[in-house]
Every structure is written in C-alpha cells, then in structure tokens.
Amino acid sequence: MPASEVIPEIPYPDVPQAAEWLCQAFGFSERLRVGTHRSQLTFGSGSVIVTAHHNGPIACQTTMVRVDDVDGHFARASRQGARILSPPADYPYGERQYTAADLAGHRWVFSQTIRDTHPREWGGTLLAQSAAGHPPVAGSTRAQRRPGPGANDEGEAA
Numbered sequence: 001m002p003a004s005e006v007i008p009e010i011p012y013p014d015v016p017q018a019a020e021w022l023c024q025a026f027g028f029s030e031r032l033r034v035g036t037h038r039s040q041l042t043f044g045s046g047s048v049i050v051t052a053h054h055n056g057p058i059a060c061q062t063t064m065v066r067v068d069d070v071d072g073h074f075a076r077a078s079r080q081g082a083r084i085l086s087p088p089a090d091y092p093y094g095e096r097q098y099t100a101a102d103l104a105g106h107r108w109v110f111s112q113t114i115r116d117t118h119p120r121e122w123g124g125t126l127l128a129q130s131a132a133g134h135p136p137v138a139g140s141t142r143a144q145r146r147p148g149p150g151a152n153d154e155g156e157a158a
Contacts, residue, residue: 001040004047008063011053012104015039018050021103025080026065026110027073062107070096070112077110090114092122 001007012018019039022028028041028048037052043065067073074088082100085107090096094115100108119126 004045007047007049008061009049009051010061010063010106011051011058013053013058015050015052018103021080022048022050025077025082025102026100026108027076058104058106060105060107062109064109064111067110067112070098070110073110074098082108093117093119093124 015036015038016033019028019030019033019041022041023030026043028043030039031042031047032040039050041048041050046065048063070088074084077100078084082102085099085101086097088096088098094113094117095111096114097109097111100110102108
C-alpha cells in the first residue's frame, strides 16, 4: 500500500487507459497494477488509486495536487490534451492554481504555493492544528501555523 495517509479511489471505465493518461498528462507514476481493475499511482509523496467502474454513470470528483511549478505542469497537461477548465491564476490565499478535467470528467486542481499568508488575510479562520499534530508544511498556506514563544493563538506577540 502507498505510504500516503489519505488515498482517494477514483473510478474509471478503463483502468489501464486512465492510468496511462494520468501519467502522461499529469505526471503521475504507476506504482502497481492489479489486473485491469486497479492501479496505484503516485505523485511526490501522494497517491491515488484508479479503480474499475462498470455500473452506471461515474460520479465525478475533484482532487487537489500540490506541484512545484504550476505553469510548467499546466503546459504539460495542455500539450497532452487535458481539458483545461481554468488557466493558472493567483489567489489571495497565496496559491497559484489551474483546473483540468481528465478523460472521464474528473476535475483536478493543481496548486503551487506562491506566498505564505495567514488565513485572516483572506477571510479564513484558523481553528486548530492538524488532527495528527503534524507541524506546518514549510511554505504552505494550507498548513496551520504554530504560534512562536510568547505568541497568542493567532501567532501574534502576546
């Protein structure tokens, strides 16, 4: 099993075709294939499982993937025929993102941190550290900040 703690399972009518397409267009690597009904893909330290779906319409979902270079990733996905739903854009929460749809219509948001911001700067509210108590990811606006010595819960000097 991949080392990721959360692993989305994403259904496709043709697992080998989907796995190949996701690797070519979005840069995933295939780790394991089980027959024609299951494939484990990795991207950095993250993973997804491509599963077979044969009954009725597929309920499409959205998955966010953190990348180092969103513009380079966008260029690759565009060259490989990904349907671009929104081009790269900067957001007030410090991310540059674009959204694409894959061959089954699932949405993928690719995100690069471009600026570290506190949630209050863009209308968010920091509620708690991660449930596992993990420290923030360096440079991540999604990571909850730990107040430094002498700081209150908002990370400000007390």
